[in-house]
Every structure is written in C-alpha cells, then in structure tokens.
Amino acid sequence: MTAQDRRLRFILLLAWIALAVWFCVNHVFWRDEVRAFSLALSGSNPLEMLGNVHGEGHPALWYIILRGLHDIFPYREVLPIAAALLGFAAMALVAFKAPFRPLVVALILFSLYGAFEFVAVARNYGMSAVVMFAIAALYPRVKNSLWLGLLIAILTNTNVPSGFLAASFLLFRFVEMVATRPVEKRDWLIFVGNALLAALGAYLCFRTIYPTFNDGAVSNRLGIFGPATLIPAIFELKSGFSGLGSILWPPLPLLLIGLSCLGLIRKPAALCASIAGFIGFKYFFYFVYPSSYRHEALYLCFLIALYWMSAEGAGGSWSSKNPWVDRARIAGEYGFVALLALQTLQLMGPVSVEFGGLKYSRSADVGKLLQRPDLRNAIVMGDPDPFLEALPYYADNPLWFLRERKFGKVVRLNREGRQDLRLADVLADAELLHRQTGRPIVFLAPLPLKPRPAKKVMYESTTTVTPEDLERFKAQTRLIATFRPAVTDEAYDVYVYPAERRRARDFRP
Structure with missing residues (x-):
C-alpha cells in the first residue's frame, strides 16, 4: 500500500466518520434496539440478567457488552456508543487493512450497512462485521493457531445467522488445507482444536437461545421443512436477500450473489464457503425466521471477508487453465462490485430521510x-x-x-x-x-x-x-x-x- 493510497483511505474514513456521526446523532431508537438494552439492564446482577435473556433468541454477547458498559458508565448513552464503536472498528479495518482498491473500500464504507445499519442502529449485528473483518485481516497469522477457533467461537455468539457463517469459515479452512498439500500433522491437530472451540461457541449460543419463549415470531414454514421444499426454498425470491436490492428487480440480489460466488471460482475454499453460507442463510430465512436487511447484510460482509482472504493468497487454488474459468471469475468480480454498489445506492434512503426531516421512530x-x-x-x-x-x-x-x-x-x-x-x-x-x-x-x-x-x-x-x-x-x-x-x-x-x-x-x- 503506497503512501498516497493510505492518505486516500484516511480521507475516506474521515468522511465516513462525519456521515456516521450525523446518522447516530439524529437516530431515534426503535423497539428492538431498546428491548436488548432493557434486557441487558434487567436483574440485580449479571447472572440474573443471563437468566432473563435465556430463550430470547439472541446469544448473550451483546447483552454482556451493554451490561458491562453500563455498570462502568451508568448512562443510557452507552447503547448508541457501543454500536458506534463497533461500527467504527469494522470500517477502520476495511479502510486500513483490506487489500481492495479505494473504490471498493469507498463502496463498503458508504453503504447502507456500513454507514447506517451496523453503526447508527444499535443492534448486535455490527459485532459480526467486526469479527469477520478481523478474521480476514488476521487470517495469515491465525490460520495455524487456536486464535482462529476463538474468533469463530465469538462469531457464533454475535447472533444466530452468524452461526452459519462461523461454520462456513471453518469449512474455508478445511477445504484450504485439503487443497494445499502437503499439510503437517500439527496443522490438522490445530484444525481439530479450532473445530472444538467453534463447537463450544455454538453450544453456548444454543444454550442461551433454546428453548425460545418467542415462539410467536417463528416462521409458519417450519412445519413444511422436508425434501420436497429444499430446492424451491433456494430459488424463492422473497425470503432471504430481497432486502439487498430487489426493489429494482426481484431476481437482482440472487443474481448478483450468484455472480459474486462465481468470482471466487479460482479459490476452492472461498467458493465452497460462499455457497455453504448462502444455502444456510436461505434455509434459515425460509423455514425458521423471516429476514430483514440487517440479517442479509451479514452474508455480504462474509463475502467481503472471503474476497479479502482470497486476495491475500488464502483459499487454495485450482490447477485448471481453462480460459472460461477466468472469464467466469472476472464476471463474478464485476457482479461483486455491482452488489456493493447497490448497497451504496440504498444508503441514499437514510440520507434522504434525514434531509427530509422524517424520523426513524416517533x-x-x-x-x-x-x-x-x-x-x-x-x-x-x-x-x-x-x-x-x-x-x-x-x-x-x-x-x-x-x-x-x-x-x-x-x-x-x-x-x-x-x-x-x-x-x-x-x-x-x-x-x-x-x-x-x-x-x-x-x-x-x-x-x-x-x-x-x-x-x-x-x-x-x-x-x-x-x-x-x-x-x-x-x-x-x-x-x-x-x-x-x-x-x-x-x-x-x-x-x-x-x-x-x-x-x-x-x-x-
């Protein structure tokens, strides 16, 4: 990275901070944001609080963060500050560590998820972006250590959909090891250790969210889960990913996501992980819980992390010299950039709302x-x-x-x-x-x-x-x-x- 490139990224981050602060100052909290805050402050001690959130449907990490901050700084403003700091950490990683061109960095920073949904909206989804970008930034150093398993375990406890992405990160490492020969016995032992850490994180998440007392929020389609519905669920347009831009054309988000996965075709680990994460998300949003933009944007951050790691040489490689493979890769990369640009276009929604004086909630x-x-x-x-x-x-x-x-x-x-x-x-x-x-x-x-x-x-x-x-x-x-x-x-x-x-x-x- 040249000195000029670093200066440009710094300027982009400063501009992003100005926009994000503007959103945060004017944002009015919605019920789900304050619901988590109320639960985090419930109980006379943290153990009672953890008992109160059992069955709520979210892992405990966000509540622990809010409770801990409020115990140190007993003011309600810890809610927006916690969300804003996590958003800043995620975007700072992108600005200074991501191996992308400045245009792509700008598209990530100035996006609906990057500047508003994971920053001003105080929910537990911004944590996922921080952890995934940290995995991508640290991957060359942690892939052969138990730190990778710890980061994946943390990811499983940010929110339930991220559990599918955590498993996909583990799949990424497994396929990479299979595609990279020879692999030392020590590396396989470390992988097993990381898998155990990830399983422990998933277990803690499961113990916190199950059995849920919010059964009224579960999708009615859960009862039709079966072989006959698995294929239609993948291609159904409304459940999962429609919030990423179907307002322009209903099939557009799925088309761009498919192209984005194709852009990873030269990296077997990234390709397998992207497909696995996509299938997990589609089934979860179709059969278990209906998705919103904040959920779908998690998968987009996952794709960013996969492209990030692949650009730095991770993910293995195919030996094929077929020119059609390279053409597919180039088309996929353009699709990925188009998907990012679509989220920047959607940022105009909150911007126009703020300029128009319309409030998020009354x-x-x-x-x-x-x-x-x-x-x-x-x-x-x-x-x-x-x-x-x-x-x-x-x-x-x-x-x-x-x-x-x-x-x-x-x-x-x-x-x-x-x-x-x-x-x-x-x-x-x-x-x-x-x-x-x-x-x-x-x-x-x-x-x-x-x-x-x-x-x-x-x-x-x-x-x-x-x-x-x-x-x-x-x-x-x-x-x-x-x-x-x-x-x-x-x-x-x-x-x-x-x-x-x-x-x-x-x-x-």
Missing part, C-alpha cells in the same frame, strides 16, 4: 410528550404491546401490556395471552388501571382507529374495532397528539383516559 416524540406535568405519572399502553418497548429509553412511565395483562418493559413474543383483542378490552383495562391508581392512562394507537374486522397486527395477534366500541372509546378518551409518519411502523395517535383531567395518586407497578 418513540422519542412520545417520550417528550410524557414529560408534561399532567402525563409524567401516566400509565402507557398500546396495541400491539411490542410497540411500547422503545419508550423506556425516553421516559420512565410504567408500561402496561394489554395482551399479557401485566406491567413490564419487554414483551414475550409467544402465542399465550390475549391473541384476539377488541377495542373494548383496551378501554376496560384503562378504566380498571385508572380506578386502582388514579393515574391517567395513555394509549398509543399505531394504526388509525376506525371500524375494522379482526386485523392481524403482529405475528398471529389480531385486533377488532367495532363501530360501537370506537364510539364509546372516543367518548371516554381524548386525542392529545398525532406523531406521523415514521420510517418504521412506530408512528402513533396518542389518546388519554379519562377525557377529563384528574389528580393522580402515587402508584408503583
């Missing part, structure tokens, strides 16, 4: 509203219940979960509780809570209230609004604010019960 606006003297002690409810989970970051009001009929900060996404809710049930709970506490009751309605039959609001939960219930509800409540629109589904009409103002008594849920 939870902060609700939190500000709840600071009013007449609402500071209010009990807050909403339908569906998970739409309340972002509020603990912005307000201290107690939250009442209508379907579970209890106070809390985190909803269990299962099929228990009241699956079918009527607006009359909302009003009945408001009347009961107000009678018991004297506090005003604030109700958040993500959907405008109008007569409708049973409508699915989240997973299998439905809500029914009859004309009679709506008339009675509006007679006994007041509409005090409307916070619409939002990028996410967290936009609200805010009602307060009772319609007239009364003095509240002290109450602790």
Whole structure:
C-alpha cells in the first residue's frame, strides 16, 4: 500500500466518520434496539440478567457488552456508543487493512450497512462485521493457531445467522488445507482444536437461545421443512436477500450473489464457503425466521471477508487453465462490485430521510410528550404491546401490556395471552388501571382507529374495532397528539383516559 493510497483511505474514513456521526446523532431508537438494552439492564446482577435473556433468541454477547458498559458508565448513552464503536472498528479495518482498491473500500464504507445499519442502529449485528473483518485481516497469522477457533467461537455468539457463517469459515479452512498439500500433522491437530472451540461457541449460543419463549415470531414454514421444499426454498425470491436490492428487480440480489460466488471460482475454499453460507442463510430465512436487511447484510460482509482472504493468497487454488474459468471469475468480480454498489445506492434512503426531516421512530416524540406535568405519572399502553418497548429509553412511565395483562418493559413474543383483542378490552383495562391508581392512562394507537374486522397486527395477534366500541372509546378518551409518519411502523395517535383531567395518586407497578 503506497503512501498516497493510505492518505486516500484516511480521507475516506474521515468522511465516513462525519456521515456516521450525523446518522447516530439524529437516530431515534426503535423497539428492538431498546428491548436488548432493557434486557441487558434487567436483574440485580449479571447472572440474573443471563437468566432473563435465556430463550430470547439472541446469544448473550451483546447483552454482556451493554451490561458491562453500563455498570462502568451508568448512562443510557452507552447503547448508541457501543454500536458506534463497533461500527467504527469494522470500517477502520476495511479502510486500513483490506487489500481492495479505494473504490471498493469507498463502496463498503458508504453503504447502507456500513454507514447506517451496523453503526447508527444499535443492534448486535455490527459485532459480526467486526469479527469477520478481523478474521480476514488476521487470517495469515491465525490460520495455524487456536486464535482462529476463538474468533469463530465469538462469531457464533454475535447472533444466530452468524452461526452459519462461523461454520462456513471453518469449512474455508478445511477445504484450504485439503487443497494445499502437503499439510503437517500439527496443522490438522490445530484444525481439530479450532473445530472444538467453534463447537463450544455454538453450544453456548444454543444454550442461551433454546428453548425460545418467542415462539410467536417463528416462521409458519417450519412445519413444511422436508425434501420436497429444499430446492424451491433456494430459488424463492422473497425470503432471504430481497432486502439487498430487489426493489429494482426481484431476481437482482440472487443474481448478483450468484455472480459474486462465481468470482471466487479460482479459490476452492472461498467458493465452497460462499455457497455453504448462502444455502444456510436461505434455509434459515425460509423455514425458521423471516429476514430483514440487517440479517442479509451479514452474508455480504462474509463475502467481503472471503474476497479479502482470497486476495491475500488464502483459499487454495485450482490447477485448471481453462480460459472460461477466468472469464467466469472476472464476471463474478464485476457482479461483486455491482452488489456493493447497490448497497451504496440504498444508503441514499437514510440520507434522504434525514434531509427530509422524517424520523426513524416517533418513540422519542412520545417520550417528550410524557414529560408534561399532567402525563409524567401516566400509565402507557398500546396495541400491539411490542410497540411500547422503545419508550423506556425516553421516559420512565410504567408500561402496561394489554395482551399479557401485566406491567413490564419487554414483551414475550409467544402465542399465550390475549391473541384476539377488541377495542373494548383496551378501554376496560384503562378504566380498571385508572380506578386502582388514579393515574391517567395513555394509549398509543399505531394504526388509525376506525371500524375494522379482526386485523392481524403482529405475528398471529389480531385486533377488532367495532363501530360501537370506537364510539364509546372516543367518548371516554381524548386525542392529545398525532406523531406521523415514521420510517418504521412506530408512528402513533396518542389518546388519554379519562377525557377529563384528574389528580393522580402515587402508584408503583
């Protein structure tokens, strides 16, 4: 790397930092971001916290990081800072260590995942990018040591989809060793040790996430898993990878991913690992859990790591001199760059949102509203219940979960509780809570209230609004604010019960 190239990369990183800070400062947290934070701070000690996250569906590493930082710095800002630092670490590795041309480095930095999704959005997916890029950067030094197994074990505990990528990294090393002869006995022993470390990491992940109490979030397709559905699942366009750019043309993401894998055709280890990771992701998102952009971008970071390692000579090589193989490789490399460019194009979405003044979520606006003297002690409810989970970051009001009929900060996404809710049930709970506490009751309605039959609001939960219930509800409540629109589904009409103002008594849920 020349001095001029290093200066250019440094300038790119500075520009990236400016953009990422802009996103972070203006970002309003969504429910899943604060849900993890609430769980991380739950319990009187870390062991109780680990018990609370058991079955949540995510490994423990992100909760441990948040809990540890908050124990040292007891401020809510550790949530965005933790995410931002992980994002910076990942992009700094790309800027200074990746063996790519500056154009490719820029496409990675200024992408939807690189500048926003894995930085401003405070979730546990940015950790995966850091670990995968660290594996790529350190691979020449750690491939014949147990450090590789430790990094893979850490990757398995960032999030569940990354477990497939961790196994694919191990496959990469195995195929590389088979394709590189001779291999010393010591290297095979180290590989076995790394496989055991990876298995230990996978076991810790499994023990944390299973059995899940969020069975309501599991895909209904799990029951149709079988030989007859394996092939159709691979070519189905909507489940897995559609978020990477199908808005332009539905088959485009799969086509570019296929081409990107083909670009690794001269590196047998990278080719096998890329295909294995792709199949694992497709089956997981088709049969187990529906994907979003943040999940799909993990595979893109995995491809970046494979190209990274391959460019530095890892992955073995084929002996074939067939010119068609080289043509396929060149086409695949162009496809890979096009896939990266597509993610840079998608970054224009958050940029335009920020310039347009549209907010990611309106939870902060609700939190500000709840600071009013007449609402500071209010009990807050909403339908569906998970739409309340972002509020603990912005307000201290107690939250009442209508379907579970209890106070809390985190909803269990299962099929228990009241699956079918009527607006009359909302009003009945408001009347009961107000009678018991004297506090005003604030109700958040993500959907405008109008007569409708049973409508699915989240997973299998439905809500029914009859004309009679709506008339009675509006007679006994007041509409005090409307916070619409939002990028996410967290936009609200805010009602307060009772319609007239009364003095509240002290109450602790």
